[in-house]
Amino acid sequence: MQVSSIMLVRQNLTRKRARSLLLVLSIGIAFFVYGVLSSFQAGFEGSEAKAERLVVVSKIGGNETLPISALDQIAQLPEVAAVTHITRLRAHLIGNERQIIGANAVDPDSYAAVYGDTYKLDPALLAALAADRTGTLVGRTLAEQQGWQVGDRVTLTSFVHANSDGRNWSFTIAGIFDGREPTVDTNFLIVRSDYFNTALQRGRNRVNMFGIKPVPGADPAVLAETIDTAFANSAAQTKTQNETAFLSAFLEQFANVSLIVRMIVSVAFVTILLIVGNTMIFAVRERMQEIGVLKVLGFSGARIMRIVLAETIVLFAVGLALGLLLTSAVIPLLGQALRSVVPELYLTTKSISLAGLLALGFALLTGFLPALNALRLPIVAALRHR
Amino acid sequence: MPNDTDITLTHVTKSYPLGKSRIPIFQDLTMTIPEGDFLAIMGPSGSGKSTILNLIGGIDTVDEGQVAVGHTVLTGMSDAALTQWRAAHIGFVFQFYNLMPMLSAAENVELPLLLTPLSARARQERVRTILDIVGLSERAGHLPSELSGGQQQRVGIARAVAADPKILLCDEPTGDLDRTSADEILDLLQLLNRKLGKTIVMVTHDDSSCRVAKRTLHLDKGKFIQREEELMVCR
Numbered sequence: 308m309q310v311s312s313i314m315l316v317r318q319n320l321t322r323k324r325a326r327s328l329l330l331v332l333s334i335g336i337a338f339f340v341y342g343v344l345s346s347f348q349a350g351f352e353g354s355e356a357k358a359e360r361l362v363v364v365s366k367i368g369g370n371e372t373l374p375i376s377a378l379d380q381i382a383q384l385p386e387v388a389a390v391t392h393i394t395r396l397r398a399h400l401i402g403n404e405r406q407i408i409g410a411n412a413v414d415p416d417s418y419a420a421v422y423g424d425t426y427k428l429d430p431a432l433l434a435a436l437a438a439d440r441t442g443t444l445v446g447r448t449l450a451e452q453q454g455w456q457v458g459d460r461v462t463l464t465s466f467v468h469a470n471s472d473g474r475n476w477s478f479t480i481a482g483i484f485d486g487r488e489p490t491v492d493t494n495f496l497i498v499r500s501d502y503f504n505t506a507l508q509r510g511r512n513r514v515n516m517f518g519i520k521p522v523p524g525a526d527p528a529v530l531a532e533t534i535d536t537a538f539a540n541s542a543a544q545t546k547t548q549n550e551t552a553f554l555s556a557f558l559e560q561f562a563n564v565s566l567i568v569r570m571i572v573s574v575a576f577v578t579i580l581l582i583v584g585n586t587m588i589f590a591v592r593e594r595m596q597e598i599g600v601l602k603v604l605g606f607s608g609a610r611i612m613r614i615v616l617a618e619t620i621v622l623f624a625v626g627l628a629l630g631l632l633l634t635s636a637v638i639p640l641l642g643q644a645l646r647s648v649v650p651e652l653y654l655t656t657k658s659i660s661l662a663g664l665l666a667l668g669f670a671l672l673t674g675f676l677p678a679l680n681a682l683r684l685p686i687v688a689a690l691r692h693r
Numbered sequence: 694m695p696n697d698t699d700i701t702l703t704h705v706t707k708s709y710p711l712g713k714s715r716i717p718i719f720q721d722l723t724m725t726i727p728e729g730d731f732l733a734i735m736g737p738s739g740s741g742k743s744t745i746l747n748l749i750g751g752i753d754t755v756d757e758g759q760v761a762v763g764h765t766v767l768t769g770m771s772d773a774a775l776t777q778w779r780a781a782h783i784g785f786v787f788q789f790y791n792l793m794p795m796l797s798a799a800e801n802v803e804l805p806l807l808l809t810p811l812s813a814r815a816r817q818e819r820v821r822t823i824l825d826i827v828g829l830s831e832r833a834g835h836l837p838s839e840l841s842g843g844q845q846q847r848v849g850i851a852r853a854v855a856a857d858p859k860i861l862l863c864d865e866p867t868g869d870l871d872r873t874s875a876d877e878i879l880d881l882l883q884l885l886n887r888k889l890g891k892t893i894v895m896v897t898h899d900d901s902s903c904r905v906a907k908r909t910l911h912l913d914k915g916k917f918i919q920r921e922e923e924l925m926v927c928r
Contacts, residue, residue: 314807318795600791603752604805604852605780607773686752690787 312610315601316617319594326590327622330583334626335633337579338662342634343641344568345658349490350642350651359527360421362553363517363534366544372513373543375504381517381534386525389420392514394500398463400453401475408449408463409495412503415444421518426493427485435481440502442481446493448651450483457482461496470506490653519547576669584673587619591677598681599689608682615681619674620667627666631659696728697763698782698859698892700749705758707744718744719915722758728859731886731893733906740912742896746862749894750783751775762860780808784853784891788865790845792837798848799824799833805856823851827881843874850881854891861885863895867902879905 320327363381365371375392382390396410415436419428428444436442445455455461462477470476478498486493504511521530531547538545548556591598598611634654642652705722708715718741726732726749734742747753748760751767752775760767765778784805792801799820806816824830827847837845846866853861863882867875883905885891895902903909910917 314796314800315793318793322795596791597793600785600787600793601804602776603750603779603785605776605808605856607776687747690752690791 312614312617315614316621319590319614319618320621323590326586330586330622331626331629333579333582334623334666335629337575338627338630338666339633339637340575340630341572341662341665342631342654342658343638343652344572345662346634346638346652346654347645348564348568349653349655349658350492359521360550361519361521361527361531361534361547362550363519363545363547364515364553366535366546369515372510372515373517373545375512375514377538377543377545378514378517380537381519384530384533384537386521386530386533387519388522389417389520391417391421391518392500393418393516393518394503394514396463396465396476396498396503397467398465398476401462401464404464410443410463411495411497412500413497414500415497418497418518421520425487425491427487432482432484436497436499439479439481440499441478443478443496443498444482444484445480445496447483447485448492448494449496450480452494455480455483468503468510469508471508476503476506490651490655492651494651576665580669580673583619583622583669584676587615587673587677588680590618591615591681595684595689598684599686602684602686602689608684612678612682615678616671616674620670623666623670623673627662631662698728699763700726700860700892700894701759701761702745702748703759703761705748705760706756707741707748707753708756717915722915724910724917726892726894728892729886729890731883731905731907732895733902733909734894734896734912735898735900735902735909736912741915742912743864745912746785746864746894746896749860750785750862751779780805780856782858782860784856784858784861786846786849786853786861786863786866788868790837790842790849790869792845792848792852794837797834797836798829798840798844798851801837801848802851802855804852809856819855820851823855824848827851841874842870843877846870846874846878847881850878850885854885854889859890859892861891861893863893863897865897865899866895867897867899875899876901 363373363377365373372394378390378392381387391414394412396408396412398408398410400406400408415428415433419426419433422428426446432444436444443461445461450456457480459480460477461480462475465474465476468474468476476498478496484493485491500514519530519534521527527549531549534547535545601611602608631654638652638654645652702722702724705719706717707719707722708717710716734745736742744753748755748767749762751760751770755768758768762782765782767775767778770778792798793804796804799817802820802823803816806819809816811819821830821833824833827850829844829847829851832840832844832848837848840848846869850861850866853863861882866882867878870878879899879902882893882895886893886905886907893906895906912918
């Protein structure tokens with residue numbers, strides 16, 4: 308963009324400031340809606356989900372369990388680099404049923420082998436957990452939310468799992484772990500499965516899922532099929548998916564968040580496309596004579612077309628920035644309010660990049676027709692226009 | 694051999710569509726405007742005065758015949774080629790000034806220079822010089838809405854000559870001005886013609902325009918007619 312074009316773009320955008328401001332606000336609101344819903348979706352799905360990692364659950368349903376013995380069979384597959392098992396405690400803080408706590412009983416070493424590139428489970432933390440059978444490693448977000456510190460005693464009440472003392476389970480915090488990325492959900496804790504399994508009154512040696520890290524280069528889809536085929540004729544048929552698909556399927560039990568997000572965002576964007584497109588057509592029609600004068604002065608049609616397109620690009624760029632700034636300002640507050648529903652709201656890099664691409668696409672789309680009109684406008688007709 | 698800016702219209706026919714029929718403007722019009730001329734074209738509305746300017750400026754096309762400036766034949770040139778040629782050779786002055794309302798006087802004058810390879814510094818220097826010539830140095834930063842009609846037209850003329858074209862096409866440049874301002878504009882155009890050698894073709898209803906023009910032609914129903922009595926007055 309040369310100085311000349313910037314000057315003309317500025318002129319056109321500032322001649323009716325109220326109109327430009329309202330357009331930017333409309334675009335900003337559309338991207339704000341997009342930003343909030345995307346962060347909501349990301350919070351639900353978790354950025355830690357990896358397409359290459361696999362999750363094995365019972366084919367019957369998410370609440371069914373699988374025998375822990377299946378782990379050995381899975382571990383023997385040559386495409387499996389590491390495998391671990393996870394059992395959900397399905398618990399809440401003692402005395403407060405509304406305060407649900409994500410808690411998983413795991414084998415710490417194999418868990419670290421599978422999920423070590425998502426959570427910082429360093430040897431010191433694992434050693435601390437290994438030193439105390441009733442120990443727990445608490446995610447940073449959960450620890451900060453609850454004000455817990457290392458050494459604190461935490462008591463959870465399971466909705467389903469009972470031990471000899473009833474459904475209350477007490478653990479001592481052996482350490483606090485972080486995510487490898489700031490956006491990783493650490494709003495949960497892990498406890499030792501050997502202790503949990505031994506203390507269970509019923510349902511011992513059953514787990515909710517297996518987590519698998521394939522060897523580098525292995526095709527996760529092929530491995531998933533291999534596992535499901537291996538258990539096809541057993542009492543514990545499996546359903547193996549990559550983590551991303553698993554989380555999406557898990558969420559769809561409650562609501563198709565992705566579909567809802569897409570629908571609301573689509574409505575917002577279609578509305579904005581119509582508003583901006585229509586306004587730009589009128590804005591260009593208003594200055595037909597000026598376009599004619601520019602052509603008389605020697606500005607080519609293509610150059611004038613670029614100026615009109617640049618206007619919509621600027622409008623969408625400012626609107627996008629406004630929308631994302633608003634989103635950044637609002638999601639921490641919204642996250643607090645929705646903490647019991649969504650672990651954490653955050654804008655992912657992918658969401659921001661997609662927003663940028665959408666903004667550019669919409670700018671070109673809404674600017675194209677008026678720009679084409681400007682390109683094709685005969686000078687004599689333009690000069691007659693008042 | 695024609696000079697570089699001799700303007701020649703040869704057997705030009707031009708009509709405009711009106712519904713399904715066409716309204717003829719010229720039939721077989723032939724004329725030559727030599728380099729350095731200051732031609733005033735007068736005549737009633739609808740006689741085709743402005744059409745002549747549009748044809749010479751390459752912003753309208755002939756039905757038949759040929760328009761040439763110097764050795765360049767405009768007839769048949771592409772829009773892109775005409776645009777480039779116009780930027781280099783033609784300056785337009787409009788009746789209603791047609792300045793960009795959100796740009797200052799200086800920025801308006803700078804507009805055609807943006808199409809030249811001049812640096813920003815050179816452009817600004819040129820703008821200062823031209824605004825000085827038209828007597829608006831003090832008003833460089835003002836928006837058109839902050840200027841009088843006469844001042845706006847002087848900015849319009851400054852813009853027209855900014856890229857140093859050899860030909861100025863003026864479409865009723867005094868049509869929206871009071872007598873005093875109109876005279877100032879005519880004097881300025883005369884200066885550009887006499888001192889800087891610009892070829893000027895001016896369409897006007899203003900009888901006193903012939904005071905500054907070297908030639909005055911009257912156009913009526915697509916034909917040039919001689920009105921000796923007015924020419925006598927001008928002389």
